[in-house]
Amino acid sequence: MEKILEMRNICKSYYGNQVLTNVNLDLFPGEIHSLVGENGSGKSTLMNILFGMPVIQNTGGFEGEIIFEGKPVIIDSPRKAMELGIGMVHQEFMLLPGFTITENIKLNREITKKNFLSRIFGKSLETLDIPRMRKDARKALDTVGMTTLDEWIPVAGLPVAYKQFVEIAREIDKKNLKILVLDEPTAVLSESEVKGFLEVVRFLSKEGIAILFISHRLSEVLEVSDRVTILRDGFVVDHGPISSFNAISIAEKMVGRKVEILELPKRGKNLDETDVIMSINDLHVLMPGEMVKGFDIDIIRGEILGIGGLAGQGKLGIANGIAGLFPSNGSVYFEDEPFQLNNPGFALNKGIVYLSEDRRGVGLLLDESVEINITATAIQAYGEFMKWLLFLKIYDKKAIRQHAIKMIKELDIRCKSPSQPVRRLSGGNQQKVCLARAFTLKPKILFVSEPTRGIDVGAKKLVLDYLVKMNREKGITIVMTSSELAELRSICDRIAIVSEGKPSAILKPTDSDAEFGMAMAGKFQEVIMGER
Amino acid sequence: MVKIKNILLSNIVPIVFVVLCVSAIIIADIPINFLVVEIITRITRNSFLVLSLLIPVVAGLGLNFGIVLGAMAGQAAMFFAIDWGMSGVTGLIISCLLATVIAILLGFLSGLLLNRAKGKEMITSMILGFFANGVYQLFFLFFIGSIIPFSTKTMLLPDGVGLRNTVDLWGTLEGVLNNIWIIRMGQYGMIRLYMVPLIIIIVLCLFIFFLFKTKLGQDMRAVGQDMYSSEVAGIDVDKVRIIAVILSTVLAAIGQIIYLQDIGTINTYNSHEQVGLFSIAALLVGGATTRKASIWNAIIGVILFHTLFIVAPSAGNKLFGQPQIGEYFREFIAYAVIAFALAMHGLETKKSMAIQKAK
DSSP: OOOSEEEEEEEEEETTEEEEEEEEEEEOTTOEEEEEOOTTSSHHHHHHHHTTOHHHHHTTOOEEEEEETTEEEOOOSHHHHHHHTEEEEOSSOOOOTTSBHHHHHTTTOOOEEOOHHHHHHOGGGOEEOHHHHHHHHHHHHHHTTOTTSOTTSBSTTOOHHHHHHHHHHHHHTSTTOOEEEEESTTTTOOHHHHHHHHHHHHHHHHTTOEEEEEOSOHHHHHHHOSEEEEEETTEEEEEEEGGGOOHHHHHHHHHOSOOSOOOOOOOSSOOOTTOEEEEEEEEEEOOTTSOEEEEEEEEETTOEEEEEEOTTSSHHHHHHHHHTSSOEEEEEEETTEEOOSSOHHHHHHTTEEEEOSOIIIIIOOTTSBHHHHHHHHIIIIIOOSEEEETTEEEEOHHHHHHHHHHHHHHHTOOOSOTTSBGGGSOHHHHHHHHHHHHHHTOOSEEEEESTTTTOOHHHHHHHHHHHHHHHHHHOOEEEEEOSOHHHHHHHOSEEEEEETTEEEEEEOTTSOHHHHHHHHTTOHHHHHHHHO | OHHHHHHHHHTHHHHHHHHHHHHHHHHHTOOHHHHHHHHHHHHHHHHHHHHTTHHHHHTTOOSOTTHHHHHHHHHHHHHHHHHTTOOHHHHHHHHHHHHHHHHHHHHHHHHHHHHTTTTOHHHHHHHHHHHHHHHHHHIIIIIBTTTBOOOOGGGBOTTSSSBOSEEEOTTTTTTTTGGGSEEEESGGGOEEEEHHHHHHHHHHHHHHHHHTTBHHHHHHHHHHHOHHHHHHTTOOHHHHHHHHHHHHHHHHHHHHHHHHHHHOEEETTTTTHHHHHHHHHHHHHTTOOSSOOOHHHHHHHHHHHHHHHHHHHHHHHHHHSOHHHHHHHHHHHHHHHHHHHHHHHHHHHHHHHHHHHHO
């Protein structure tokens, strides 16, 4: 069979940041070809290239060639891609909320009829033929199994799953459709909806449409696809028929780093258990949903302390209380001096830095650039990155840029440039920006909450590695709060488990699962007592 | 209950104006006959201009303060038509044709500019209007009679360079359209319906209605909702926006000609200035927003806004013994309405951004 599409040696960089390197991809008519990779591995960029999205042209185009039905083609606009018969269901919906389903399905492909004005002024003044448009839309909706959905209601207010199906209906309504790109179509669907969706995908492939399927859910990929191509960091690491892969081998290739307990680097000198950097006694924090009701612990200089526990038991409240974000009381000593609670400025000035679990709300200035986010707190709290210009104190832009570039490199923050707004970054990269900002402050203690929430596996590992690295090299004491026990056990020296706002146990990472389980359930003390 | 409340809230501006108008009419104790005559005059005079604003709103450009450029084109065309010795219907048609040509050019240029200022079209078009006013003054104050030959010396300033402050259209273009067909109604035939301008306005309404049933209109609606999605769907967004601006400018030029033939004199350096402001205020009073406007908004807006214009001085006189207060009041209202609409626009944008963020 002849290939319908070949993408050869595709390279693409955003502002000097190489995101795709010599990527090859081919596609046969009627096959379902999965494209898998972590966030930021280049899948979406590759598809944007195939679809001629404006973002590619606006950033300097790409290298390599696209061969469609045996002929080299230049796809420089979505219109061109559509003319060739390439359809795409985008990750973010491309639906106009104020239009009806029919108008959306027929967007820019409206059926028109002639009238007297169009005879004079040309095709663009032809009247829309609504009944025929509705008929076509109906047929497309029926094909994707949406037989009960009225084709003349506005898209605004439809459930997300329905919108997804409307998007697909729009693509298959294109009579010349030969390739359909589905960019993470199942991310917003529930399990039962996914089932129906995959059936539609199979049906379309039987009709001879080649399907490029992008998904994070490996079970779907294994279930539906004929072949798979795995991307990592902009390279194709493997490809072949799906039968030669299983979930574990795909996952390994995607991540490229073994997912297992880390071999932690040794400390220069061992921890001195009598050297307490912060002593917390009877801490109460009024944080709604995460109340702390009398927490005590001595934090040892240079350690990584984990705080774990079930949701709502108060583990998040501790760091928020110390940082002064929620009303709290108790007696806390920092380096043997009394520590003022309820005073964020005091904490910062003492070198106690807090990285919130709510990074989009509290942690980041979303519309500011990466470099400003990295340096903002240092500028604000310590007056760093400033210089004198005559009698004015101004930002030292050069120093800011230098520092930002250094941090971007060190933390592997994938951004187009230091001046890119952080809103546009993926979750993992936003978290790295938060870390960069925290370490710019040269903290004595870093409180970090849920550092890996909502970011993908690769970024997770990098974040944890960096925390360990800073702890070992700079001797920064780290208190990490996390709901993922596995991640606490992988890097912490001690783990305090919180239950009902109180410490229920302080465990070593090597303690058994059973002990952790009991501690989380708040039963630890009782069991120990019982054994005696 | 909630539904009724929502309907009332979303139409709060027209409702407030109905209340204002009715109370002003009662206070001023204005004879109904007089009021009807005045309102009909204003409808024939102003509707066309207000309608010219609709297309850019639908195409997502917001309120086109740039219709001032169209008004300038209309006036300029009329000056030249008169100078070439045209009068009557021929003169008017020539004016319209010439105005259309100038307006297409100006509309194209402002379309290009507005495409570079996406998201800030309203302030850009407003400032563009001020800038164009400067060019207009330079042209008609210094170039006419010096660089550009102008034979009708009576229209020029005493030293032969620059147009006079007012140009009288009597005997040339005054009332040309109005006088073709007049239907008299009411007592002593006091209420005069100028049929031709009214028919032209109806035709324009039908055209706008028709436009939004065509492919081009559908593209405009799509671009107005979401430029990015439209572009991905293969619509040439920039082109559609330029067409919308050109149409608006051309309609404004013709609208200004209809307006001036009714008034009878051209206030050379002022007539066009208030056009943008008052047309936009009228449209907003009719219940339109920066994102949504219909033919009905335009018509209702013209009626309400100008009713207040007519009765406000008398009401001011009755209440405070000074017509000046009423005069001041209507100016104040025009700006207040626009400020209110823009604030609502800002609020809505913020809200929709918050919703997107929540997603």
